[in-house]
C-alpha cells in the first residue's frame with residue numbers, strides 16, 4: 686500500500702525517489718543514487734493499560750493533535766534506543782506521573798495512519814506502584830474510569846476492549 690504521504694526524497698542522500706516495482710510485484714520507493722530500496726514500514730507504538738480495583742482504567746485526555754481533547758491510553762512511539770517495555774514505562778511516567786511494573790502483554794493492535802501508513806500498537810498491562818496521577822507531556826488531563834468513554838484511536842479501543850474482557854474473565858473465575 687502506498688502511504689498517503691509517501692517519502693519523496695531519499696532520507697540518506699536527499700535524491701528524489703522513484704517508485705519501482707519489486708520482483709514480488711509490490712511498488713516501493715527506490716533511490717537511484719544509493720541504488721537501494723527505501724522501505725516504508727508500519728511504525729511501532731506502545732500503550733499502557735493500568736487498572737485499579739474500584740477506580741477502573743487509567744486514561745489521558747490528549748492535549749495535542751491528532752484527536753486533541755479526546756481520551757486515549759497513555760501511549761507513544763518507541764525511540765531508537767529503547768525496548769517496547771522501556772518505552773511504555775517512560776510514556777506512562779511522562780504523561781501521567783505514575784511509575785509502574787510490567788505485568789504482561791495484553792494484545793497487539795494496528796490501524797491505518799495518515800502519515801505513517803499504519804501504526805502498530807503494543808499494549809502492556811502495568812501495575813502502577815508509585816507517583817501521583819498528574820497530566821504531563823502532551824496530556825491535558827488524567828483520570829481513572831470505571832466506564833471508559835470511546836477512545837480516540839481504533840487500536841487503543843481494541844486494546845482496551847481486550848483488556849476489559851480479560852479482567853471480566855478473571856473476576857468470573
Ligand SMILES: [Zn+2]
Nearest residue numbers: 695698716719
Ligand atoms: Zn539515496
